[in-house]
Amino acid sequence: MFTPSSRTTLFLLGALLILALGLRLYRVGTYGIYFDEKSTLLISQGVCLEGANQKDVFSKTYFTPAEFWKPKTFNDFIDANIRGDIGNSPSYYGVLWLWMEVFGLSDTSLRMPSVIFSTLIVWLLFVFVRRHFKSDSLALTSAAIAAIEPFFVSYSHIARNYSMTFFLTLLATHLFLLIMERVRAGGSVANRSPSLPVLYVSYGFVFVASVLSHYLTVTVFLCHGLYALIYLRNIRAWVSLGITGAIGLGLVSLWFLFGGGKYTFFTLEYQKNFYRNIALTNPYHSGFGIILPATIPNIAVRAVPIFSDLFIVTNGMIAVLVSVRNAILALGLGVLATGVIHRFIGVQKPPIWVYAAVPVLLLAGLPFYTLDPLRLLVLSIAVPFVYLIGRYVTDHTDTAQKRLVVLLVLLTFVPTLFLLFMAWRSGHTFGITQRYSGFSFPYVCILVAMGFHQLTTLRWWFSVPIAIVLLIQAGNIVQLLVDIYADKAPKYTYFDKPRIANPYWSSAQKLKSLYTPGDTILYPNKRRQIFSEKMDRTYSPVALLDAQLVNVYLPEDAQYIQRIDPNERNRIVLVKGRSGEKITIFDFKGSTYRYGE
Known part of the structure; x- marks a missing residue:
């Protein structure tokens, strides 16, 4: 039988789960799938990018949706996984296939497993902290941070393996x-x-x-x-x-011996040489973003935003960390404020100057900051906040829990350090990205929750100024979430300009309403760059991806006559059989939706 306190805890947990689910469902299907999600969609259906396992379909003059949707084998799934994701993530694609068999094909359906797993992280984090740290309040705080963490929210909108x-x-x-x-x-x-x-x-x-x-x-x-x-x-x-x-x-x-994993190491070796060559010859204008040689300074510069954005209280600080002078001043003032807190943390009646010391120190840098003073103000509490985490561990954990904190620290830093080591081994910085070490975020949520709890134990003259600065950072987080929902947060959505809705889905709906027997559907032949002869080269002299992605959304038994127009680069066209009238279904030219997106 639940006690009043436990019923309150369960009520608050339920509210947090509803909040988390709402944040993850909001606008989940608004923007069309980007390139990696296109791979996800095709792999989950056992379809290879560019039709490597559909030669009998696309090598003919014409093809139909019914031919496209012929039954796929497990070998088709393996081949699609190899060509679309280097043999990685087969368990995720299996879960996604099962989900879509039940709930159908749509952008929202494609992303729903990510939404569900991301919401379950909030629940499991509560269970984890409550079980191992024996604290309902710390568990609820950790879950609350995970519920609003921009990284979790953004990746719940992406049909990839990460949330899982x-x-x-x-x-x-x-x-x-x-x-x-x-x-x-x-x-x-x-x-x-x-x-x-x-x-x-x-x-x-x-x-x-x-x-x-x-x-x-x-x-x-x-x-x-x-x-x-x-x-x-x-x-x-x-x-x-x-x-x-x-x-x-x-x-x-x-999987590595008999499945798609047997090609993983070949592909990784190829990618290592490919990106290293870009880093050495064309680091800024290759079309793959900025890829630099893996020198220690270059690796360090790429690592700074990875580590700072791990902690919700310092998320976004890379905007000011680029100015070393400003950052040193802000962090230095934070060190002084921490010194004052540490010296007088247990003193009931400190000297009169102590009451104003922390706010004065935090505000002292404002006249001297030369960019984004409010973010630098937030940066100045980074050191005091780390101190608060340390004090919580010292004051509120037993021996077993202190050992657990060691594991939290390992899980916070080792995944990213591993990425940095691999970048150094590979000779380029391409793989230094937050999502590849995102496993650290749940544990960081716990550490941050410890800092918040310790903050509530401080005397008001220490806690209030820090809390006010944290409210400023809360505003930054809200703005980041707004940008994520607006599809203009490049680190989280990969875009600084909003995508349009999925043109493949909308094209399929138009074709279903306009097609009549005798009509022909023409797909564009977008020029394709071949990076790997072994993985990218197929039998087809024309590009098939546009045709594949529209067919995914067409009825599986449809007999629509379709072909690739080798001379067309941008338009999907419906040619009416009797009149020869050409109806443009979609024109990719000038849109914000194409292969690299």
Whole structure:
């Protein structure tokens, strides 16, 4: 039977989940799918980009939707996964295929698994913190931060594996800590709690699902291994974990031996050389963004926004960190403010000047900042906030929880450090991007929640000025969410100008209403650059992607006559059979929706 306090906790959790779901559903289907999502859509249907497994369909003079939608085999799925995503994420595509079999094909349906997994992260983070830190309030605060975290919201709108991998890796960490807890307790099992064998099997299953949802999830399991290396002194537990890992790796290796994974390392090697060549010869104008040689300074510059944007209280600070003088001044004032807080944190009646010290120090830089003074004001509380996190750990956690904080720190930094190391090994900076180390965000939410809780324990003369600055940052976060919803936050949406709605879906709807027997549908032949002869080259002399993406939304039994017009670059055209009238269904020229988008 729930106590009043627990009922309140459940009510607040429910409100947070409703908020999280609402933020993730809002405008989820407004903007058309971008290039990676096009790959997602086709892979989930067992269709290769540019028709490598549809030669019998597109090599003819004409083709129909019924021919396009002929039954696909598991080998088709593997081939599509290889060509569309280097053999990565097969478990995600399997989940997505099942979802779309039930709920159909649309942009919203395509993105709904991301919405659901992103919302489940909020729930699981509450469960995680409540279970391992024994604090409902810290659990609710962590969940609240995750609910509004712009990174989670933005990636819930993207039909890729990321939200699923963030959920799975958090679940894996939860199971890992339950195993560690059982081992420390000598294997004893509390009422209605899973036994050790069940936990090991569950952990192994989630390990396999995680790695096959994205290969870089291995960085999370690397953190688990480092934590065990530091704290685990039980030989039997090491053997059990070793067996679990060996079985899991054996199952994963089946994908690399017999599935799409066998091409992963070939493709990664090719990409390493391809992007390194760009970094050395054409770093600024290649069409792939800025790709620099992987020198230590270049890597450091790319790493700064990755680390600063991990923490919601410093999100967006790269705008001011580019000015070293301003940043040093802001951080220096923050150090002084932290010194005052530390010196007088326990003093009931400090000297009179202490009451004004923190606000004066934080505001002192405003006359001297030469760009975006409010963001620099926010930057100045970064050091005090880190101090508050440290104080929470010192004052409010027991020995076991302090060990857990070590794991949180590992999970916060190791995934990004791994990316930086791989960039250095590869010789280019292309892969240094937030989404590849996004597994860290749930754990950072916990650390930030600790800072907020410690803030509430400070004397008002310390807490109020910091809280006011945090409200300014809250405004920045709200504006970022607005920009994400408006499709003009490039780091989160990849666009600074809003996309149009999905032209392939709208074209399919027009064709279904206008097509009559005897008509012909013509698709454009967009010139395609061949990067890899082994992966990109197909049998077709013309580009097929526009035709493929429209056919995805056409009825599976339709007998519409279609062909590629080799001389047309931009328009989808319906030619009426009797009159020969040409109706432009969609013209890509000048639109904000094309292959690289």
